[in-house]
Amino acid sequence: MSLLQDVLLFFHLIFLAALLGGYFVSLTAKGLSNPVMLWGGRLQLVVGLLLYGVLIARSSDLGFEVNHMIFGMKIVIALVLVALIEIATAGQRRAGQLVAAGPPSAGAGATAVAVVRAPLIYVAGVLAIINVILGMSA
16 A cells, blocks of 8 residues: 555656646746646646545554645645636637647737636646645645
């Protein structure tokens, strides 16, 4: 069970790097989401839930109590974060923009969607950083 927890933690941190890396790329791309951020968020949520389950299963063996309140807050924040990225990405797809790290495509409509969807990506990035801070206290 310890090996499973270590492997899940490794992948959880890799997907965190993808999520935050995608966020920093989107800062230079004027708020456009990208597939790295989208899939990093999705997979980090799934692996985080699995890691939480393994931690609960091992808590009695290791002799400590799991702080369910912090993990509950982390799960809610992760769900909101992934939802924001999904909404921003769907809006970009509907506007005909490619989900890429490059600059927005030409056209007033595409630029307007990028401007409207940019705050969603920025809030998602801040939520990811808040989730990291919560994880350090868990």
